[in-house]
Amino acid sequence: MKLTDLAAAWRDEADLFAKRGQGEMAEMARSFAADLEHWIRLHDLQQLTIREAAEELGLSYSAVQKRIADGKLSNAGRKSRPRVRRCDLVGDVLALRVQAD
Incomplete structure (x- = not known):
């Protein structure tokens, strides 16, 4: 699994949390995914x-x-x-x- 796949999986988890009424958990998972994607961009552009x-x-x-x-x-x-x-x-x-x- 690549790191970009992990970020996508976390976004999928966020959608599932939101669907089940867990808004705070959904936002946390989206935040983790966004942080990881940001780190990946910085790493790639280094x-x-x-x-x-x-x-x-x-x-x-x-x-x-x-x-x-x-x-x-x-x-x-x-x-x-x-x-x-x-x-x-x-x-x-x-x-x-x-x-x-």
């Missing part, structure tokens, strides 16, 4: 250094640096201080797997 991105991808520093230079990974920072958004790593991992196959 800008990583090349070193951090390399660790998450399981690549060397220079390999990530080259992927940025080649335009295969978007630079979310400055040219002199490149950064990679965590959400961009997901697509890059998929591209790397396709190349490996």
Whole structure:
């Protein structure tokens, strides 16, 4: 189960609580879901250094640096201080797997 699935499940639970007359519980479940979705967005948009991105991808520093230079990974920072958004790593991992196959 992904975290987004968990947030959706909590929203479903909230609807069930509301249907059964448990308004406060429904609001609490909706609040939990909204907090989780907010955290997921912040996590996905977090800008990583090349070193951090390399660790998450399981690549060397220079390999990530080259992927940025080649335009295969978007630079979310400055040219002199490149950064990679965590959400961009997901697509890059998929591209790397396709190349490996």
